[in-house]
Amino acid sequence: MRTLTHRLIVALLVLFGILGCSSRHVLTVPEPVPDDRRTIERPGSQHFNELGDAFDQLIIRQGEQLLDMSRGFRHMTNRLHQSMNINAFDEVENSSWFTNRNAHQRMSIEDLNQGPNTGTGPSLEGTWLIQRAKTEGVTPGFTIEDSRGDHYVIKFDPTGFPEIASAAEVIGTKFFYAAGYFTPENYLVRFDPSILRIDEGVLVSDGRGGQRQMIESDIEEILSVVDRLPDGRIRVAASKYIEGRPVGPFSFVGTREDDPNDIIPHEHRRELRGLAIMSNWLGHVDTKAGNTLDSYITDENGNSYVRHFLIDFGTTMGSGGRGETPPYRGTENEFDPHEFLVNIFTFGLYVRPWETNFSVPYRSVGYFTAEDYDPSVFKPMIPNAAFENMTWRDAYWGAKQVMSFSDEQIAAAVAQGELTDPDAAEYLVNVLIERRDIIGRYWFSRMNPLDNFTLQGNIVHFDDLAVTTGLEDAETTSYRYRRISDFSSDCGEWNHSDECSIGVESNGIVDGEPYFGYEIQTRRGNQDWSNWVRIYLRVQPSRANLELYGLLRQEI
Numbered sequence: 271m272r273t274l275t276h277r278l279i280v281a282l283l284v285l286f287g288i289l290g291c292s293s294r295h296v297l298t299v300p301e302p303v304p305d306d307r308r309t310i311e312r313p314g315s316q317h318f319n320e321l322g323d324a325f326d327q328l329i330i331r332q333g334e335q336l337l338d339m340s341r342g343f344r345h346m347t348n349r350l351h352q353s354m355n356i357n358a359f360d361e362v363e364n365s366s367w368f369t370n371r372n373a374h375q376r377m378s379i380e381d382l383n384q385g386p387n388t389g390t391g392p393s394l395e396g397t398w399l400i401q402r403a404k405t406e407g408v409t410p411g412f413t414i415e416d417s418r419g420d421h422y423v424i425k426f427d428p429t430g431f432p433e434i435a436s437a438a439e440v441i442g443t444k445f446f447y448a449a450g451y452f453t454p455e456n457y458l459v460r461f462d463p464s465i466l467r468i469d470e471g472v473l474v475s476d477g478r479g480g481q482r483q484m485i486e487s488d489i490e491e492i493l494s495v496v497d498r499l500p501d502g503r504i505r506v507a508a509s510k511y512i513e514g515r516p517v518g519p520f521s522f523v524g525t526r527e528d529d530p531n532d533i534i535p536h537e538h539r540r541e542l543r544g545l546a547i548m549s550n551w552l553g554h555v556d557t558k559a560g561n562t563l564d565s566y567i568t569d570e571n572g573n574s575y576v577r578h579f580l581i582d583f584g585t586t587m588g589s590g591g592r593g594e595t596p597p598y599r600g601t602e603n604e605f606d607p608h609e610f611l612v613n614i615f616t617f618g619l620y621v622r623p624w625e626t627n628f629s630v631p632y633r634s635v636g637y638f639t640a641e642d643y644d645p646s647v648f649k650p651m652i653p654n655a656a657f658e659n660m661t662w663r664d665a666y667w668g669a670k671q672v673m674s675f676s677d678e679q680i681a682a683a684v685a686q687g688e689l690t691d692p693d694a695a696e697y698l699v700n701v702l703i704e705r706r707d708i709i710g711r712y713w714f715s716r717m718n719p720l721d722n723f724t725l726q727g728n729i730v731h732f733d734d735l736a737v738t739t740g741l742e743d744a745e746t747t748s749y750r751y752r753r754i755s756d757f758s759s760d761c762g763e764w765n766h767s768d769e770c771s772i773g774v775e776s777n778g779i780v781d782g783e784p785y786f787g788y789e790i791q792t793r794r795g796n797q798d799w800s801n802w803v804r805i806y807l808r809v810q811p812s813r814a815n816l817e818l819y820g821l822l823r824q825e826i
Contacts, residue, residue, distance in 0.1 A: 296756045297358075297756055297785070297787070297804070297806050297819075297820050297822055299358045299819070299820050300354075300356060300357065300358065302357070303354075303355045303357075303363065303365075303534065304531075304533070305365070306365050306366045306367075306531035306532065306533075306575065307365065307366050307531070307569065307573050307575050308531055308573060308575060309573045309574045309575060310529065310530050310531060310574070310575055310576070312515065312517070312566045312574070313517050313526070313528035313529050313564075313566065313576060314517065314528060315516070315517050315518050316517055316518030316519070316520075316526065316528075316564065317518060318518060318519045318521075318559055318560065323521070323558070323559055323560075323652075350659055350660075350661050351538065351659070351661075352661055352663060352664075353538055353539060353540035353543060353661070353663075353664055354534050354535070354538040354539070355534045355538070355539050355540055355541075356540050358819065358820035358821065359723070359818075359820060359821045360663060360667070360821055360822075360823060361667075362540045362541050362667070366531065366575055366576060366577045366578055367451075367452075367539065367541050367542070367578045368450045368451060368452075368541040369450050369452075370450055371447075371448055371449065371450045372448045372449060372450070372671070372674045372675065372679075373449070373450075373670050373671050373673075373674035376674065376676070376679075377448055377679070379678065379679065379682045382444060382448050382679055382682055382683060383444070383682055383683075383686055385443055385444045385447045385448065385453070385455075386443065386447045386452075386453050386454065386455050387455045387456075387457065388455060389420075389455070389510075390457070391422075391455075391457030391458075391459050391508050391510075392414065392416040392418075392420060392422050392457070392459060392461075392508050392510075393416045393417045393418050393420075394459075394461060394462075394465070395417055396416070396417030396465070397417060397465050397466070397467045398414040398415070398416055398461070398465050398466050398467065399414060399415045399416075399467050399468075399469045400412045400413070400414055400466060400467065400468050400469055400472060400484070400489070401413050401414065401415055401421070401469045401472060402472065403472060403474050403484055403488065403492065404474075410426070410491075410492045410495065411423065411424050411425055411426055411492070412424055412492065414466075415469070420510060420511075421510070421511040422457075422508040422509060422510050422511065423508070423509040423511075424506050424507075424508055425439060425506055425507040425508075425509065425584060426496045426504070426506055427496075427497060427505065427506075428591070428592055428593050429495050429496065429497060430497070430593065430633070431589075431593045431594065431633050431634070431636070432497050432505070432633070432634060433505065433634040433687070433688075433689055433690065434588070434589045434593065434594070434633065434634050434635065434636055435507065435584040435585075435589045435591070436458055436505055436506060436507040436584075436687075437458075437587075437589075437634065437687030437688065437689055438583060438584050438585070438586045438587050438588070438589035438687070439456050439507040439509070439582075439583050439584045440456050440457070440458050440507060440686050440687050440688075441583075441586075441587065441683050441684055441686060441687040441698075442552060442554065442583025442584075442586040442587065443456040443583055444683040444686055445548070445552060445675070445683055446548065446580055446583065448675070448679070448683075449548055449671045449674075450541070450671070451541070451545075451579075451580050452577055452578060452579045452580065453579060453580055453581070453583075454509045454510055454511075454512050454579065454581055455509070455510040456507055456508070456509050456510075456583075457507070457508045457509075457510070458505065458506075458507060458508075458686075458687070458688055459505070459506055459507075459508045460499060460503045460504065460505050460506075461503060461504060461506065462502065462503050463489070463493055463502075463503075463504060466489055468484050468485070468486070468489070471483075472484040474488055507584070509581070512563060512565045512579055512581075513565060513567050514565035514566050514567030514568070514577065515565060515566045515567075516563055516564070516565050516566075517564045517565065517566050517576065518563070518564055519559045519560060519561075519562045519563055519564065520536065520559065520562045520563075520564050520578050521536060521559050522536050522537060522542060522557075522559060522654050522655045522656045522657075523535070523536055523537045523655035523656070524536060524537075526564070526576070529564075529576050531575055531576065532576070536655070536656060537655040537656045537658075537659045538656075538659065539656065540664055540667060542656035543656050543657065543659060543660040543661070543664035543668070544660070544664050544665070544667045544668030544671065545557065545580075545656065545657070545668065546648060546654070546656070546657035546660050546664075546665070546668060547645075547665055547668025547669050547671070547672055547709060547713075548668055548671055548672060549648065549650065549657075550645060550648035550709070551672045551702070551705050551706060551709055552586045552587055552702075553586055553587050553588060553595065553599075553638055554583065554585070554586040554650075555585060555586075555595065555599045555650045555651050556582065556585040556591075556650065556651055556652075557650045557652075557654050557657070558650070558651070558652045558654075561580065561581055561582040562578065562579065562580060562581065563578075563579045563581050564576050564577070564578055564579070565577055565579060587635065587636070587638050587698065587702075588630075588635045588636025588637050588638030589635075589636050590636060590637075593633075593636065594630050594633070594635075594636030594637045595636055595637055595638075596637070597637050599651065601644075601647055601648075601649055602649055631694075631697060632691060632693070632694035632697060632698075634689050634690075634691060634694045635689075635694050635697060635698050638698070638701055639701060640700075640701045640704035640705045640708065643704075643705055643708055645705075645708050645709045645712040645713070646712065661825065662713075662716060662717055662825040662826075663717070663823055663825060665713055665717075666713050666714075666716075666717040666719070666823065668713075669709050669710060669712075669713035669714065669717075670719075670721065670735065672706050672709050672710065673706060673709070673710040673714075673735060673739045673741075675706060677699075677703055680699055680702050680703055680706070681699050684698050684699050684702070707741060710735075710736070710739060710741050711741055714735060714736045714741060716801070716825075717801060717823055717824075717825065718790070718791065718792050718800045718801045718802060718803045718823065718824070719734060719735035719736045720732045720733070720734055720735075720770075720790060720792065720803045721733050721735050723805050723818060723821065724818075725807070725816060725817065725818050728773060728774055728775055728816065729771050729772070729773055729774070730771060730772050730773075730774055730788070730805060730807075730818075731770060731771045732770050732771070732790075732805075733770060734747060734770055734792065736794075737770075742794055746794060746795045747768075747792065747793070747794055748766060748767070748768050748792075748793050749766070749767045749768070749769075749770070749772070749790055749791065749792055749793075750764045750765065750766050750767070750790070750791050750793070750799065751764070751765055751767065751772045751788050751789060751790045751791075752764050752765065752788065752789055753774075753786065753787070753788055753789075754786075754787050754788065754789045754804065755783070755786055755787065756785075756787070757783050761789075772788060772790065774788055774807060774816065776807070776809050776816055784808060785806045785807060785808040785819045785820070786806070786807060786808070787804045787805060787806040787807070788804065788805055788807075789802045789803075789804050790802060790803050790804070790805065791803075801823070801824035801825070801826075802823075802824045803821065803822070803823055803824070804821065804822040804823075804824075805818065805820075805821055806818070806819040806820045806821065806822075807819055
């Protein structure tokens with residue numbers, strides 16, 4: 271019996287050794303994703319039932335997932351399906367959804383401050399012609415046409431919380447655009463109400479389910495619940511109409527049937543999964559379909575297609591629509607069956623961190639803190655299918671976007687929110703920096719953050735993002751590497767380096783072997799060796815030079 275057990279153990283050890291060098295993690299170079307910026311016919315406008323979608327996401331999908339045992343097992347063991355729009359180096363190509371920006375090449379402060387903006391906002395010369403108005407609800411507002419003929423959605427700060435939503439809207443725009451997402455042009459504006467005029471045929475609710483013609487007293491009603499500056503002007507966020515012809519929002523699950531370019535299910539897009547990490551950092555809890563917009567645009571190359579925008583960042587960084595965001599936001603859905611079960615099984619005795627540590631030091635920022643911040647926990651108000659399918663590789667990609675922002679860039683973006691209290695601005699900058707670093711330490715300790723691989727001759731150079739972002743010290747960091755093959759159980763001997771480079775050579779390639787690789791691990795001080803990153807190379811057809819071929823990252 272002992273002999274049999276001994277043989278079984280030896281067999282398992284041998285098997286694990288083989289898997290460590292070969293078939294368990296075979297490189298599979300994905301087929302290139304077709305460019306989704308090809309000219310197509312303009313789709314029809316896609317209408318979206320927000321209440322129906324909220325019910326589906328909060329009740330139906332959550333219930334299905336509780337009963338889906340196989341998905342639950344894959345989630346617990348980190349075996350969720352990988353994103354479908356990544357290239358051989360585990361990156362996202364530019365598309366109608368995303369353009370690699372700050373993490374690819376750090377933007378200048380001037381470019382970050384400009385963001386998507388092409389002008390200076392609505393003209394304050396002449397009049398603003400109100401073309402649509404909302405007189406009821408928590409946040410009344412209207413859309414206007416300025417004297418230049420440009421159209422804007424005018425968004426007010428909630429009463430008693432000056433600057434909170436308008437600052438969040440503008441600051442959030444700078445970050446999401448710099449990361450690579452498409453956003454509207456959002457401007458801070460202070461206007462005199464006397465420039466407002468009502469366009470012909472503008473209708474408002476009559477309060478009884480019908481509509482009536484808008485009159486001057488309706489403007490007064492809208493502005494009666496809005497805070498004013500000492501000189502009588504009103505501060506607002508003005509969101510310029512998105513370019514092109516809007517064709518409705520996009521869903522975070524499935525594809526758009528009338529868009530031939532839209533072939534990757536949205537829940538399997540890396541940039542939408544990784545959006546969870548950006549949203550976690552900025553406290554963007556309202557990532558529902560209603561805060562997205564598709565628009566049929568014609569780009570600078572003359573191609574006409576659907577471009578996908580994120581809109582409405584007024585519920586970020588402590589802003590919550592009515593004022594500050596409730597403290598549970600970000601850790602619980604609006605209806606959360608998981609939290610409901612926790613309450614039942616603990617008889618309501620479980621105390622969540624936000625229940626004992628809740629304070630709002632600045633009304634222009636709201637509840638937004640780095641204290642007790644857990645980067646592994648993030649739940650938007652409405653469950654998001656893309657977020658729920660996020661793998662560690664997706665999260666690492668999202669963490670790279672967050673960590674790409676320097677202290678100076680964060681301070682510059684916050685300054686665009688024009689908070690009048692310098693202490694509030696400093697507080698927000700410090701919280702964003704602390705949350706950024708917490709995210710980086712969490713994900714860079716789980717995924718080996720070696721990146722930006724380049725080949726010069728027979729030397730592969732790379733960046734250690736934990737070092738370049740200041741989270742770790744280069745002097746206490748070392749690397750080891752060995753040659754590996756997907757076609758053999760043989761592993762090379764470990765070599766050691768204190769530099770972000772390794773020497774490679776193509777000797778020993780067998781006939782028919784399309785590529786070969788090197789496995790790299792990292793050690794910080796006296797810690798254990800990290801998960802590996804495998805970089806693959808191949809000999810060019812002329813057999814004169816090597817070229818980088820692909821990359822794999824170990825998740826567990």
